[in-house]
Amino acid sequence: MQAASTWDWTPGKKTILEDATACSSEYEWMQESVASPDGESLAAIVKLGDEEFxxxxxxxxWENVFEKAWNPKYSPDGRLTAIVMTDMAWTVAIEAEAWEETYDFVWNTSFSENGEIVAASIQSEGRYGWNVDGTPWDELFENANNFVLSKDGSATAAAVQVKSLAQADIAGFQSGIFSVAVGGVAWDSIFMNCWTPAFDATASKVATAIRTSLYDYSVAVDGKAWPASFACVWEPAFNPATGEVVAPVRHQGAWGMAQDGKILWKPAFFQCWRPAFSDDGKILAAIVAPEYGKFTVAVNGRPWEAMFPVVTDLVMSPDGATIAAQSSEDNVNFRIMVNGKVWNGTYDMAFGPVVGPGGNVACRVEKAGKQAILLNGKAYPESFDQAFDPIFSPDGGKVLIRGVAGGKYQRIVAEAGAFKG
Amino acid sequence: MSTIADRRIEDAGLEAGIARLTPEKIKKTIEAVLAGECGARLKTYIETCVRCGMCAKACHYYMSHKDPSYAPVGKVKQTMWEIINKKGDVTPEFIHQCAQVAYTECNLCRRCMHYCPLGIDTAYIMSVVRRICHKLGVTPQYIQDTAHSHSATMNQMWVKDDEWIDTLFWQEDEARDEMPNLRIPLDKEGADFMYSVIAPEPKFRTQLIYQAAYIFNAAGLNWTMPSFPGWDNSNMAMFTGDSEIMARIERQHFEAAQRLRVKRIVMGECGHAFRAVYDMGNRWLGWKWHPVPVVHSIEFFWELLTSGKIKIAQKYPGPVTVHDPCNTIRGRGLMDKLREVVNMICDGIVEMHPNREHNYCCCAGGGVINCGPPFKNVRIVGNKIKAEQLKATGVKTCVAPCHNCHGGLDDIIHKFDVGMELKFLGDIIYQCMEKPEAE
Amino acid sequence: MLKKSLMLLAVAAVSLCFFGPAAFSQEDMKNVPNEVFGAPRRPAAVFPHDAHNEKAQIEDCAVCHHGGKDGKMDKEDMTAGTACVECHPVAGAPGQTSLMRAFHKQCVGCHLERKAGPVACGQCHVNK
Amino acid sequence: MNQLYDLAVGPLTWLAIGVFVIGSLYRLAAMYAMAKKKDGPYLTYMSWRFSLRSIMHWITPFGSLGWKENPALTIVTFIFHICLILVPIFLMSHIVLWDQFKGISYPALPDGAADLMSVAVILACLYFIWRRVSDPTVKFVTSCQDWTVLILVLLTFCTGFLSYHQIGSSLVMTTLHILCGEAMLIAIPFTRLSHMIFGLFTRAYIGSEFGNVRKARDW
Structure with missing residues (x-):
């Protein structure tokens, strides 16, 4: 979430809504609410009447009412979107204004990092693709999934089915029917499967995990497969500085990391996934399991000492100096790990750490049904029935806390010193 | 006495598969699987089996045919022993036989483990045979197609991303006629549980989604379903021997739950899906236990009924019998809870014998029913014993909390004129519960 | 080996002159006496004393009727006339060889060593 | 013959025991190493409680479904294995040899009992042979090795029985008996008889999987 300096960063608490469930129109029900990034608004889908959402x-x-509405989301620049249906046709509504183009179905609303570009997956007459700011791909496909939007929003890609397949035609499938379409144009090369395409830093290249036969996995970059194949691969990632592509690969029963088809981290892990780079490309981190059932984070191939049954939500600061993740045991006893050190508290749930400028780490956590915000391991004294993820001020010195407590929706700007728990 | 060679069945997948094989490829592949993926378990199982034949009576195929080549040990003899004795020097035709035995004549139900004094896991051995067949590209056409679907769409039935969501909206609409404020909450972060189903539900059995939504809404539960891939908990790749796709599906399923920050995953009434999520996928992925607790419908309904969140208005009439699905009974020990649930919603139980962990398999599971029409007759005739077991109860209703079991039992009920109706727990609960809107 | 045997023979020959009479006093012996075992579980071992010794060319009593001290056998010490059980109690104790073991070692041990004579159980403990 | 007896009762005995003990230990160690290397994840589910629970049920006659459904085989199997293990260890003639050669002595089975037990083993072997010939399921899976080990046990006990009863040449019969017994010991680590070494572990593993993971009985 990109915070703007124009937001109100005056420390203190502001009650935005005395009653978070209030609505000036009478409604049958109100659904889960979403908070705007700047914390000034709280929105939820309401059902006003029969087929009136x-x-x-x-x-x-909103003034407009739709037959259906779902998937409310704020863009990073604070515009409220929802996927809506009118006269059986679907589209995206942004700040109450629906795109003119409508489709047989719309889902997966996505935003560029700065929020200026809004895109969504569409299906029109059984053909699939992306729609960016109201404009669909020129060519749609028989099927498309694994949709991905570049960070800057300038490019779209998806795994697409480029050949039709008769029912139960296993030979046809094995000869390859999938490819990756970038901006609606499919690669010439066809594979059995394409998964998790990813853009490079300049949004000009795409790498994707592929399966070329029932047992041969590899990575294709701009349609060209690595010469090497592996027993399995997970999601590839571009080195933002050099443009090299890495992907976790399985070799002789163990996982490691490959770069451009060659082994980078020796396959010695029980698991290795979610590779993440620092902006300078010098630091590569991933979630790994050095032993069976014991997960941690490996940085440039070296795992942290603290290991837990489950580790998720790996995040890294752009400079790579701060790497955080959360761990859990049987989906409870959640802990936050930062650079290999484990914070003291354990929680019933954690919602993924957030790394701020200057290497501060904040996280929303839940204990005994109450949600709280932590900064560098210490909790803000107030807890909420429902909170939203913390957002750092542009200088990293303050944390924007948004949450509903006692029915009131509040917006709190907290300085580091306010986290005492 | 016959052997597998005497009952060869033509299947497009198997024929095309063996047509591509050469002796060199077979040997190389077998050696790679045995050396690379198998260890002490397979070695001790093969070596210490004393060939006593006690396991014969465990298998419904054997009990129905009384043919030694259907006994668990007979199946191992016709596949794995031969493979190991010949060090992989076997013919393509032999691989066809291996595939037919392992995919279509063994349900991996694990009943034979109650018969082997040495604790030899025949289902595991059959899984290794399947793994070899998968690695050789010799798999029955229809189950392979579902595995392809899994790989391409992360669900079993080629359901596209939007079709899933659309189906949920449709069922939500349908159910609102009955319960106007009913919701199927999509992507509700922090819900108490994520409800996952198998792809045949949105495709063919949408009433099950309807019923589940109705029950959860009536009970006032905080639940959600993902709008994105990961909603399907079924896993046919597990049964074709494609461990890599099996794991990719399970990763997607667990990560969906993690992304939604739910406390638990509640699964619909499916057995093999439960096995994949509870016992198999997590291991291949390196999680010793499942990263998010996994609760089968049997247990979940038990919780709802015992906590009073749903109440039964009038019990389902007439005694029923209970079928114990292998993957939730032998695989998870839910036999007591299943009976408690059935007793709470029905007018008593007439037990089949044997029952509980010792119950005969439905003969559909383990991917067998998914191998499709070519093998259907063998599967049905091979479970005469189950039909007799059903008949002996003398009741008109059988509760079977598993999709595959429904498929398998339905077939034998028709073939052998058992005259019995099959019910999911959800069917009966939905029918018999106190309905808030009805008042 | 040969040297040792010659030595033994020489010793035996000399001894015979002194102790000969005592040795011949067991001419009626057909079995190893086993009464001392109380309720023996096998028939008494067949042992025609004189015929055995003649066949085995044993002339020195001490070859079998040895003496000993502190658990060490002494082949110089002739003990004919002393009941075996006096030194080898039925129930062996630390430092003592039990009677049964003494008999078995004495007989079978020698037979094995000389590669002659009965060695298997049933060859001596012949059922009636 | 004396020399053969000497060989059998001396060096060959030590060889047999050595091969049996060292071979068994080696196979156990090698199997464990292999399990750790290749079945590592599965070892982590092992549990003493559920291992023992499973073993207890299966060493109890009729304590499991398999035993209950195969009553004749169950009775014969239990008698066979109990006698097969007890007789060689507690037979007086064997203890006497331990005593004679090593000064090791411990209480022996009464002769009558041991004799009866040996007869039981022989009859059990005959039953097994009959089963292998007449039961189509067993016949279908029986191979040469099954016959070899079965005949080996039968021969050992037959020659033992004959020696005890002094039928035939005592020396020949006893020597044969010892040689058969030694062959059996040597065979244990390297044939199906290795179920003696591994059986408890395979049982314990599946008991752990069922108890620890699947929360269900495995008997």
Whole structure:
């Protein structure tokens, strides 16, 4: 989430809504609420009547009403979107304005990092593709999934089915029917499977995990497969500095990391996935399991000492100096790990650490049904029935806390010193 | 006495598969699987089996045919022993036989483990045979197609991303006629549980989604379903021997739950899906236990009924019998809870014998029913013993909390004129519960 | 080996002159006496004393009727006339060889060594 | 013959025991190493409680479904294995040899009992042979090795029985008996008889999987 300096960063608490469930129109029900990035608004889908759905923002419903609405999301620049249906046709509504183009189905609303570009997956007459800011791909496909939007929003890609397949035609499938389409144009090369395409830093190249036969896995970059194949691969990632591509690979029963088809981290792990780079490409981290049932984070191939049954939500600061993740045991006893050190508290749930400028780490956690915000291991004294993920101020010195407590929706700007718990 | 060679069945997948094989490829592949993926378990199982034949009576195929080549040990003899004795020097035709035995004549139900004094896991040995067949590209056409679907769409039935969501909206609409404020909450972060189903539910058995949604709404539960891939908990790749795709599906399923920050995963009434999620996928992925607790519908309904969140208005009439699905009974020990649930919702149980962990398999599981029409007759005739078991109860209703079991039992009920109706727990609960809107 | 045997023979020959009479006093012996075992579980071992010794060319009593001290056998010490059980109690104790073991070692041991004479159980403990 | 007896009762005995003990230990160690290397994840589910629970049920006659459904085989199997293990260890003639050669002595089975038990083993072997010939399921899976080990046990006990009863040449019969017994010992680590070494572990593993993971009985 990109915080803007224009937001109100005056430390202190502001009650935005005395009643978070209030709406000036009478409604049958209100659904789960979403908070705007700047914390000034709280929105939720409300059902006003038969086939009458809309968004209610800070107690005021949109003027437009739709037959259906779902997937409310704020863009990073604070625009409220929802996927809506009118006359059986679907589209995306942004701040109450629906795109003119409608489709047989729309889902997967996505945003560029700065929020300026809004894109969504569409299906029109059984053909699939991306729609960016209301404009669909020129060519749609028989099927498309694994949709991905570049960080800057300038490019879209998806795994697409480029050949038709008769029912139960296993030979046809094995000869390859999938490819990757970038901006609606499919690669010439066809594979059995394409998964998890990813853009490079300049949004000009795409790498994807592929399966070329029932047992041969590899990575294709701009349609060209690595010469080497592996027993299995997971999601590839581009080195933002050099453009090299890495992907976790399985070789002789163990997982390691390959770069451009050659082994980078010796396959010695029970698991290795979610590779992440620092901006300078010098630090590569991934979630790994050095032993069976014991997970941690490996940085440039070296695992942290602290190991837990489950590790998820790996995040890294752009400079690579701060790497955080969360761990759990049987989906409880959640802990936050930062650079290999484990914070003291354990929680019933953690919602993924957030790394801020300057290497501070914040996280929303839940204990006994109450949610709280942690900064560098210490909790903000107030807890919420429902909170939203913390957002750092541009200088990293303050944390924006958003949450509903006692029915009130509050917006709190907290300085580091305020986290005492 | 016959052997597998005497009952060869033509299948497009198997024929095309063996047509591609050469002796060199077979030997190389077998050696790679045995050396690379098998260890002390397979070695001790093969070596210490004393060939006593006690396991014969465990297998419904054997009990139905009384033919030694259907006994668990007979199946091992016709496949794995031969493979090991000949060090992989076997013919393509032999691989066809291996595939037919392992995919279509063994349900991996594990009943034979209650018969082997040495604790030899025949289901595991058959899984290794399947793994070899998969690695050789010799798999029955229809189950391979579902494995392809899994790989391409992360669900078993080629359901596209939007079709899933659309189906949920449709069922939500349908159910709102009955319960106007009913919701199927999509992507609700932090819900108490994520409900996952198998792809045949949105494809063919949408009423099950309807019923589940109705029950959860009536009970006032905090639940969700993912709008993105990971919603399907079934896993046919596990049964073709494609461990890599098996694991990819399970990763997607667990990560869906993790992404939604739910406390638990509640699974619909499916057995093999439960096995994949509870016992298999997590291991291949390196998680010793499942990263998010996994609860089968049997147990979940038990919780709802015992906590009073749902109440039964009137019990389902007439005594019923209970079928124990292998993957939730032998695989998870839910036999007591299953009976408690059935007793709470039905007018008593007439037990089949044997029952509980010792119950005969439905003969559909383990991917056998998914191998499709070519093998259907063998599968049905091979479970005469189950039909007799059903008949002997004398009741008109059988509760079977598993999709595959429904498929398998339905077939034998028709073939052998058992005259019995099959019910999911959800069917009966939905039918018999106190309905808030009805008042 | 040969040297040792010659030595033994020489010793035996000399001894015979002194102790000969005592040795011949067991001419009626057909079995190893086993009464001392109380309720023996096998028939008494067949042992025609004189015929055996003649066949085996044993002339020195001490070859079998040895003496000993502190658990060490002494082949110089002739003990004919002393009941075996006096030194080899039925129930062996630390430092003492039990009677049964003494008999078995004495007989079978020698037979094995000389590669002659009965060695298997049933060859001596012949059922009636 | 004396020399053969000498060989059998001396060096060959030590060889047999050595091969049996060292061979068994080696096979156990090698199997464990292999399990750790290749079945590592599965070892982590092992549990003493569920291992013992499973073993207890299966060493109890009729304590499991398999035993219950095969009553004749169960009775014969239990008698066979109990006698097969007890007789060689507690037979007086064997203890006497331990006593004679090593000064090791411990209480022996009464002769009558031991004799009866040996007869039981022989009859059990005959039953097994009959089963292998007449039961189509068993016949279908029986191979040369099954016959070899079965005949080996039968011969050992037959010659033992004959020696005890002094039928035939005592020396010949006893020598044969010892040689058969030694062959059996040597065979244990390298044939199906290795179920004696591994059986408890395979049982314990599946008991652990069922008890620890699947929360269900495995008997």
């Amino acid at each position: 809309t968004m209610c923002v800070n107690g005021e419903p």
